[in-house]
Amino acid sequence: MTKKMHDTPMLDQLESGPWPSFVTGLKRLAKDKDMMVDLLGQLEYSYKTRLGYWKGGTASVIGYGGGVIPRFSEVADRFPESKEFHTLRIMPPPGMHYNTDILRKFCDIWEKHGSGLIALHGQSGDIMFQGCTTEKVQEAFDEINELGFDMGGAGPSVRTSMSCVGHARCEHSCYDEGRAHRSVLNNFTDDLHRPALPYKFKFKYSGCANDCMNSIQRSDMAIIGTWRDDIQVKQDEVKKFVKAKGRKYVIDNVVTRCPTQCLSLNDDDTLAIDNRNCVKCMHCINVMTKALSPGKDRGATILVGGKRTLKIGDLMGTVIVPFMKLESDEDFEKLVELGRNIIDFWAENGLEHERCGEMIERIGLANFLEGIGLDIDPAMLANPRTNPFIRMDDWDDEAAKWKARKTG
């Protein structure tokens, strides 16, 4: 290090306390890198003035239109060494599994070309290699790319995806999340690397309704594991659980917490389940992990249109496919095709900067379903309409369609 450290009295206060300190890490990097000396200086300046000083711009790698988040300092006159502090977004493997060998290789590359600061992971799931000059972006990416890792999404494109640990370690997993994740995303690499959509589009994969990836609220297309048949029950384990925890605990925390009242504790301490009314919420299975498991006829529920506030307010994804098998090659092809149809329709009909859910809000679910060629289903609604402001000229035709589907 040639550059003297700036005084950082405010940041210094974040080095005490029991939680690991990012400031201590930044300071360690600053011992060898002038870029980090000035980065700490700028961060302290932000703490002092309570304002941010990064602006966007342009930085990218050859062949791709997105994936680098450019950051240029607005206070480069004070902190010249960190005047460029770009981030490379790199897609993680499904379930975010690593071995130490690959992590060490990442560290070596980033120490050589960048700041040495890596966030695991960003809110969209990317490995974020933070802090790189414009000049070094390409070299750093080339080396990461040679290891088998690819650039993540940024801008109006398909974005990096996330999937839960699922099949790798979780007995609740109802489909192979990793396979779904890779099948879909690796069919959209062009839309991911070359932003040309109305706005961002995120896929997220959760193996059950616990939705550990927060897919319903944060993704344009959420793939949530579920099942169609009966919950698997080991009654001897139910009895053991009742014996260990007591009847009151089981009644208060399992039976009465079922959202559709489909559980009942029998006199002999076995569990009766009205499976016809089970909504696969996962609660009883979460509590009694040994006694209860999802059914055998597994697949996924697909919800579309989740997003946060901008521009029309928060939206949750809503059901467009109540159940889809995800086992055979054809099943996974169908999932990819569904994603493709949705994105194509939205690319054609979405306004600039309009998320898929906002478009559905604008045109109505029925029109969206017609556009992507899906049949309407009562499972898509919380309840049918409550207002009469609608023309129903061809009610008879629509009713006939429903009857034909039911008998077909």
Place this chain on the structure above:
Amino acid sequence: MTQPRMPIESGVPDHFQYMHPVMRKNYGQWDWHERPRPGVLHHVAKSGDSVWTVRAGTQRQMDVYTIRKLCDIADQYAEGHVRFTIRSNIEFMVSDEKKVAPLIEALEKNGFPIGGTGNSVSMISHTQGWLHCDIPASDASGAVKSLMDELHHEFTHEEMPNRVRITTSCCQINCGGQGDIAINIQHTKPPKINHDLVANVCERPSVVARCPVAAIRPAMVNGKPSLEVDEKKCICCGACFPPCPPMQINDPEHSKFAIWVGGKNSNARSKPTFHKLVAAGIPNNPPRWPEVGAVVKKILRVYKEDARDWERIGEWVERIGWPRFFELTELPFTKYHVDSWRGARHSLNASAHIRF
């Protein structure tokens, strides 16, 4: 002139090459799990194989020395395989129960807290803040470090009625996401516009289109094409600032913290819910944000005392009612808690159901 290197468009990498061998062998064939202690999971496969997971908190923004330290621990005390959770906790998987205790000891000795499982307060998922974002009104890493220092006990112990997932975001776009408790900046003043720069920097029609309340219109100011904001309409959301930096929304004094509760992404028991506003006007006070910590700790304390087993914060409030929530937390209830956005009537009480 050499040809430039074109990227290998390999997409999402194969996860099996990095996965712990026991997990690879029993992929999709797990049977049940238990939590022997906070921060430790024990999963059993149908084959009878077991894997123990030790979960530790990290600072998320990690220097290479920290990552190498974690790798050293993984090589020496675990089996060389790790994974990360959505909340930046790191998990070490081992196939032998005897390795758990020494692994925990090594992690704790190096300052990594063990926990974040079951009914604990897990690590706060957060955004970039002043470290890297182009529109932040606050810092994320610092606020999270301060809060996690104070919630350390709740991370390492499973004493809450159910899991608690906290998020922070340094603007109202809320990249941190929904949470049992969400800590987000709320701007309270319209943008300050530098009219000299707008024409050169901003694509004016797309800035106009960004505004959720149509408060922005093109205007000539000082003889230059610029934009003006109808300040009576403006809701201070900051949507115009990212595409148009001369419309500065951040304000050291007037951008305040707001706290929201009851977000839930799981479908367990109740359907997923969005978080709801409970407190605002909290000063943006680096480096430790004590006023934010005080409100969060108060809410957590009341929840811990009053909620029943398995109730998430939002479910607990549903049971006891909002009047009681404000009473117990001693937070002021104001006209700003009443939603005024589209669909707001759905949040009003259209019944005679009232607790006295």
